[in-house]
Amino acid sequence: MVASRSYDSPKGSGRNRRTAFLPTDRLNAFADGVFAIVITLLVLELPVPETTEDLLLALLAGWPDFLAYVISFAFIGGFWITHSSITKLTEQEDHITFRMTLVMLFFVSLLPFSTSLMAMHLVGSGSRLSVFIYGLDLFLASFMLDQIMRYLARRPELLVDGLAKEELRVMEHQRLYGIMLDGVGVLLALFLPRVAIAIYVSVAIYFILQPLFFGRTLKRSLEKQGE
């Protein structure tokens, strides 16, 4: 629908655009589908205790699964909000954004595996490797989201208007701290897996809350420009 509307838009000639551009609504529908499925598949990994003894104790014993579940839910929710913020600024997609999104979703769709791996080995000899792999998966998904923003900021013909480029740059800049912190966490996982998990939790909170501050910051900075 976006596609059919864009044919009438005044930017460039219809012929070139049809060849080079792809519909934003298909990208969004597929991405929303993958985000929604991954976020709900995670719950299947939560262990339902079969004990007839003390149910509360049995539930508490599953804490690594619940911790891993909450971290993954927060990251995927944050990715979804960030991706929505990006496509809000995007009028069209091209073959590159489709493929970059596919790579980003590859790492997102691996999360039920890496979450389950970490939950199973959080306590024990495999904790370093499993926390490393889990963090690496989160890092690569965040990194790809960042690359999509950088790419779009260089392609004004894909954006809704001239201000969008600046907004993408500010957004990407602010996310950078989160990604760098995430990278530090991944490296630390090989030595101090518990510290790494604390860092992942902080980054999840940062990614979820930061756009709230970002919204205000940008509004102020744009209002300043407008003066």
Add this chain to the structure above:
Amino acid sequence: MVASRSYDSPKGSGRNRRTAFLPTDRLNAFADGVFAIVITLLVLELPVPETTEDLLLALLAGWPDFLAYVISFAFIGGFWITHSSITKLTEQEDHITFRMTLVMLFFVSLLPFSTSLMAMHLVGSGSRLSVFIYGLDLFLASFMLDQIMRYLARRPELLVDGLAKEELRVMEHQRLYGIMLDGVGVLLALFLPRVAIAIYVSVAIYFILQPLFFGRTLKRSLEKQGE
């Protein structure tokens, strides 16, 4: 699409809106995805008897699973209809509604776990705790839905028109009885789990049927105002 359309809308300046608002269609697509996935994942918990003896008896023995399945299906269906009624009145989303919706969907996506937990422990020593956790999960999802309505009723710039605020208030007011009854059920679960389940069933029926009466009530009350 909603987003791109809203840029041309006469409300406020385009610059502020772009920074502060998020696309309604992404929120709906993600929420519909989570609702649809959770409602269909529930069926995977239904036990398929492997017995070669009396299949009918084996199926009837799985009644706690079927009961829990039907209650959860009714609640999720009710949440979906209520959420559709809300977004019908919403023209745009902001960073707060995205996050509130994410928290609401967190409790919805936990339902396959809590449903399975209750079904497994409905008969036995874990019945009080499992019925309590299940009811609490339903209560928190209902409560978040309510908070979304309250928030939107205070943000006219996100709504389709001036009447929408009043409708949200009436809707939220009518749902309140259901949520309070639900809360009573959750507390009772710790003492009388079977009574709690009867209450959950009543609330599910109330949430499913009440908008039918609500529709008529509101129509009448608005017609009165119009006179």
Add this chain to the structure above:
Amino acid sequence: MVASRSYDSPKGSGRNRRTAFLPTDRLNAFADGVFAIVITLLVLELPVPETTEDLLLALLAGWPDFLAYVISFAFIGGFWITHSSITKLTEQEDHITFRMTLVMLFFVSLLPFSTSLMAMHLVGSGSRLSVFIYGLDLFLASFMLDQIMRYLARRPELLVDGLAKEELRVMEHQRLYGIMLDGVGVLLALFLPRVAIAIYVSVAIYFILQPLFFGRTLKRSLEKQGE
């Protein structure tokens, strides 16, 4: 979006409509989600042989699962096409169509369970009951789809135009044979489960192919009227 567009439509007053009507796009997104998830969850029930002996023989031994899979896929595909044909003629939804669709989707979402039940008991003493339950599930989903058409045909204010009512009636009339045949199959399942399965296969083929003929029939009948 459909909703926001409909506010400007000339039918009736905006106030009444907002109270009584619900957005078609949410209904479609949820229904498409459930159809897509159920149709792909079915594949999880297909047995992957772990034998290191003769793989071909092991695969062929799983024929009841593959047969049940293909029948369910065909029925769900047919339901999806029929539902798309219905909503193509629908401009708006009301609280009744949302609830009828939810009940229809309840029986659709039960299909992974009933398909798995039939596949497991197709050979053995449970064949009559399992084939009966499976057929009943298909029958009730088909029946609800039929009831949605009947309801819409009586509510012209929900339809795209005056001809839509007649089309719904013709569609519903032609589907009736399939539903009646399905009902006969369900009853026969209690005595001759293999004959019942042959009937289910025929009905699946009928539901998939019939709209192709229906399209031509209706086009002819409407062209006649137009003369």
Add this chain to the structure above:
Amino acid sequence: MVASRSYDSPKGSGRNRRTAFLPTDRLNAFADGVFAIVITLLVLELPVPETTEDLLLALLAGWPDFLAYVISFAFIGGFWITHSSITKLTEQEDHITFRMTLVMLFFVSLLPFSTSLMAMHLVGSGSRLSVFIYGLDLFLASFMLDQIMRYLARRPELLVDGLAKEELRVMEHQRLYGIMLDGVGVLLALFLPRVAIAIYVSVAIYFILQPLFFGRTLKRSLEKQGE
């Protein structure tokens, strides 16, 4: 939405179109749903090692599962991009394209089964048959996608404009090499399963990367025509 818009379009009479055409948005939503679900269900087949010994070794021992996962992900991603490229050129659907898409999605939805089958038997006596079945599944999905393009190229009334037909032909022509190579791989699987897998990997890369070159080729060829 597309449907309701198309009623006002100038092509042909409204009456005929309503009977013969179906909404593109429902087709896309259902296809995106199936693609997204299948691509994320695949991850459930990845084995999470339960060993407390050497976790790295245990992970590496699961290489057939990871290899099969990556190939399937690449193919499904490629199918999704190709399908988006097709529907970008499509204005309306008819009863034939709905059914062709359903058959294509049937083979796509079988992929979690055939991927799991190949992963389990990649090493051992079942390797020829399992690699053959897996490749055949990919081949049939690719083939159906090709048939949809051929069908659409002969139905200008379903396309967005006159140039779309030519684009579909070029696209379909370029995909042909991939499909033929895929077919060779399937046949080879019965004798040299490892060579077949190497071919599947090449075809996956070809399907993912080729539209990037295609975009440039077509743009050039159309610009030439325009001169």
